[in-house]
Amino acid sequence: MNKTIEQYFAAFNAGDIDGMLACLADDVAHHVNEGQIRLGKEKFADFCAHMERCYKEELTDIVVFEAQDGTRAAAEFIVNGTYLVTDDGLPEANGQTYRLPAGSFFSLRDGKIIRVTTFYNLADWTRQVSA
Template structure:
């Protein structure tokens, strides 16, 4: 079940299906944003997704998922292929620039749900690509 929920989460991401992503998460999801604060709960995760949808169009490729033996932790490595749609606060001005960026996510799993998501990517590389 662990691999399935992680795979379903990324499939929903690629469909732009925030509700599908939320279905994979526990109600008290701890979302650790790259170089940002920890957001707790589905409402804050939904707000983050709404913001991201406004500013970015992204598709993940080359996804490889790893799950530990007892199914309580997972990791995924992937490539983010994106378009910068609208200027995000404190970042370069958007004008439809495209980018390709390696990234990774780490997850905690319990009861068939993702309880923690931590995503990392190289922000300096992203800034260089869109500047």
């Protein structure tokens, strides 16, 4: 597994936002599922703080695929989560748990992540937390 991607996911699972930020280039582009592109580490950090407030998540069954030249990677994983605080425009939170397949795509430059694109099925998540 690519060392930067491995560190990124380890930091994610540890709830270590600073550790995630250390894996990113200053000009990172964060493409969020069903959302806008956020440019730069500061906006990425803001997003992580929001997510930490609303959700408790752990990624399992992580499989990483890497391009031979090391400039791109992809990961498939399961998001195991708890919905803690109601997020704007989404169903009301009351501690519901969910298990959701997801994936991320990465571009890398000089050992840093310059693009993160994450995909998951929002309808599936909504169904799980609304049940």
